Amino acid sequence: xxxxxxxxxxxxxxxxxxxxxxxxxxxxxxxxxxxxxxxxxxxxxxxxxxxxxxxxxxxxxxxxxxxxxxxxxxxxxxxxxxxxxxxxxxxxxxxxxxxxxxxxxxxxxxxxxxxxxxxxxxxxxxxxxxxxxxxxxxxxxxxxxxxxxxxxxxxxxxxxxxxxxxxxxxxxxxxxxxxxxxxxxxxxxxxxxxxxxxxxxxxxxxxxxxxxxxxxxxxxxxxxxxxxxxxxxxxxxxxxxxxxxxxxxxxxxxxxxxxxxxxxxxxxxxxxxxxxxxxxxxxxxxxxxxxxxxxxxxxxxxxxxxxxxxxxxxxxxxxxxxxxxxxxxxxxxxxxxxxxxxxxxxxxxxxxxxxxxxxxxxxxxxxxxxxxxxxxxxxxxxxxxxxxxxxxxxxxxxxxxxxxxxxxxxxxxxxxxxxxxxxxxxxxxxxxxxxxxxxxxxxxxxxxxxxxxxxxxxxxxxxxxxx
Amino acid sequence: xxxxxxxxxxxxxxxxxxxxxxxxxxxxxxxxxxxxxxxxxxxxxxxxxxxxxxxxxxxxxxxxxxxxxxxxxxxxxxxxxxxxxxxxxxxxxxxxxxxxxxxxxxxxxxxxxxxxxxxxxxxxxxxxxxxxxxxxxxxxxxxxxxxxxxxxxxxxxxxxxxxxxxxxxxxxxxxxxxxxxxxxxxxxxxxxxxxxxxxxxxxxxxxxxxxxxxxxxxxxxxxxxxxxxxxxxxxxxxxxxxxxxxxxxxxxxxxxxxxxxxxxxxxxxxxxxxxxxxxxxxxxxxxxxxxxxxxxxxxxxxx
Numbered sequence: 001x002x003x004x005x006x007x008x009x010x011x012x013x014x015x016x017x018x019x020x021x022x023x024x025x026x027x028x029x030x031x032x033x034x035x036x037x038x039x040x041x042x043x044x045x046x047x048x049x050x051x052x053x054x055x056x057x058x059x060x061x062x063x064x065x066x067x068x069x070x071x072x073x074x075x076x077x078x079x080x081x082x083x084x085x086x087x088x089x090x091x092x093x094x095x096x097x098x099x100x101x102x103x104x105x106x107x108x109x110x111x112x113x114x115x116x117x118x119x120x121x122x123x124x125x126x127x128x129x130x131x132x133x134x135x136x137x138x139x140x141x142x143x144x145x146x147x148x149x150x151x152x153x154x155x156x157x158x159x160x161x162x163x164x165x166x167x168x169x170x171x172x173x174x175x176x177x178x179x180x181x182x183x184x185x186x187x188x189x190x191x192x193x194x195x196x197x198x199x200x201x202x203x204x205x206x207x208x209x210x211x212x213x214x215x216x217x218x219x220x221x222x223x224x225x226x227x228x229x230x231x232x233x234x235x236x237x238x239x240x241x242x243x244x245x246x247x248x249x250x251x252x253x254x255x256x257x258x259x260x261x262x263x264x265x266x267x268x269x270x271x272x273x274x275x276x277x278x279x280x281x282x283x284x285x286x287x288x289x290x291x292x293x294x295x296x297x298x299x300x301x302x303x304x305x306x307x308x309x310x311x312x313x314x315x316x317x318x319x320x321x322x323x324x325x326x327x328x329x330x331x332x333x334x335x336x337x338x339x340x341x342x343x344x345x346x347x348x349x350x351x352x353x354x355x356x357x358x359x360x361x362x363x364x365x366x367x368x369x370x371x372x373x374x375x376x377x378x379x380x381x382x383x384x385x386x387x388x389x390x391x392x393x394x395x396x397x398x399x400x401x402x403x404x405x406x407x408x409x410x411x412x413x414x415x416x417x418x419x420x421x422x423x424x425x426x427x428x429x430x431x432x433x434x435x436x437x438x439x440x441x442x443x444x445x446x447x448x449x450x451x452x453x454x455x456x457x458x459x460x461x462x463x464x465x466x467x
Numbered sequence: 468x469x470x471x472x473x474x475x476x477x478x479x480x481x482x483x484x485x486x487x488x489x490x491x492x493x494x495x496x497x498x499x500x501x502x503x504x505x506x507x508x509x510x511x512x513x514x515x516x517x518x519x520x521x522x523x524x525x526x527x528x529x530x531x532x533x534x535x536x537x538x539x540x541x542x543x544x545x546x547x548x549x550x551x552x553x554x555x556x557x558x559x560x561x562x563x564x565x566x567x568x569x570x571x572x573x574x575x576x577x578x579x580x581x582x583x584x585x586x587x588x589x590x591x592x593x594x595x596x597x598x599x600x601x602x603x604x605x606x607x608x609x610x611x612x613x614x615x616x617x618x619x620x621x622x623x624x625x626x627x628x629x630x631x632x633x634x635x636x637x638x639x640x641x642x643x644x645x646x647x648x649x650x651x652x653x654x655x656x657x658x659x660x661x662x663x664x665x666x667x668x669x670x671x672x673x674x675x676x677x678x679x680x681x682x683x684x685x686x687x688x689x690x691x692x693x694x695x696x697x698x699x700x701x702x703x704x705x706x707x708x709x710x711x712x713x714x715x716x717x718x719x720x721x722x723x724x725x726x727x728x729x730x731x732x733x734x735x736x737x738x739x740x741x742x743x744x745x746x747x748x749x750x751x752x753x754x755x756x757x758x759x760x761x762x763x764x765x766x767x768x769x770x
Contacts, residue, residue, distance in 0.1 A: 116518040275624030433712040
């Protein structure tokens, strides 16, 4: 088949038509390859800042960058928003040597890139910046002596959320201070009283239909460590021993917690199974906690602090409580690592941006509820505390249920201190799914997991007692 | 346009233009398919983790699959199970509906559009839609089954039912295959049906002795492309199940993807890709061999 010249627009010969086509194709190709490198033009430094997050986070980051550029007129920052498949993007950029100057990073990837020398050791800069030196040692990602891969911009903890409309009896309201935390049995009691089937019957009533539950007492998704890890720590258990080389998830303390969580769903029938929660094995497509509380699908839910942003924007009357406690009240704390590229062309400017971006004063996401600041002053100094929690989003009980709770009762997420986490998760996740689907008792699953996890254990990253 | 004495000017001109116009496709194939394939073949012989230096390990990655990686066999098994279910089911449904849509009824265009519509739904939207259809409490399937007094299932949320559920869901995407069948059906010569009718054959004999044999080339084409496509199933695991529960839906390509981009083990992931390529190639060759026995071409030499 040949091209009929008559079908082309007048004045456009076949040759120019084809030429234009070739140019367009070449242009597209060049466009696809370009735009990643940082260049120096006219004495000002161009930096890239890569991050993930929702539309809210995107707006906040862009605003933060605007402010930064105002106070640093010689630095131009290009924000790169990656809403999904972040690891894929990072891997591609690392493979092609185009890591952005400053970027969000998950803990396992940050440690790996630090070991590979792809990201800078920020330890030498800590002293210079108050927003870095004003943090505790456990707020950094240490990959060796005086070696720091990064620090989070924000912190998160695990909390017990509830819909206030469903708690008319004051004695059933989840406690908001750690020392009054419920024992597990009390949680089951309250959850039972708040679980209703389509006919309004409770699990304790006769004729209760467990396959037609309208309202669950509590959502405690087993598929995330935000639920189970603080609880096993509360009971004195852990994933590994202190050296990080011996598997201990099948200790009686851990087995008890996992069995309790499984029993919530399949024995007491007060919590939704992953299937009832909807949204795939990890629940990522399930309705948000806010929606579940709002629609009274659940009365209480264990979820991270970050969900406060979502709650604050809804008209739900939400309340915050501390997690139930076994031996001592414990919650889990974590924050993603912010890293700086080791190959940045402008290290001086990049560290300025880095320090600015992790400063608890430079983002409105703290006031909006998405983030908790990391610097110690925001938990110990009243004026500093008020600067982020005195607003409509943060309810009155937030001070004790979140601020004090994080300061006094938090342990760090094991995925942020253990080595070789991606490989460990690959065997841990399916095993916990077996518990979550009620297929096998917790002890059977956790015992059989030992042989799979133990060969993967390579120790922990060190956390020094002081910076 | 070949003449006995070489190539005519017209023909040379056409060849040059033909090549030029095909260039984008050829360049695309070389740059985006051939070169990456060659690169991945080399990478598959290394232990490259993204960010680290790669060292040559020979066929160690391939040995690892069969000796030290239970997930390789698991994911291969899951994918084969899915393929054995999804391909025949989709072909049968697509063929049956193509036959119906080949009938002369009023509003045919409307029906054809309706049956093709699901294919146009983006696969992510489709996956989320089906998650709700599969919801054990409120989902369409369980609600209907409950109304009929039949036992319900946990569908994609149960280890045993997840692959059958996804097979069921796969029939939803029969539209493209159906269109190809429909085109094939319209190419079946009328006079053959008339011949059967004259000999006293009914609808079944028309189907058995005319439609089916005349459709074997189309059937064969759809079978081969479906098997190749289905072995690369990814979206359902990625969006709906994350490979769970307990790896029951860890499809091969999903496993390959997580190896490459979650664990960053590019060397091993490349080896996995090549193992799949070889496997699919072997299956395709076997199918082509078998086709000589059951695929009928009207023009015998055209195969």
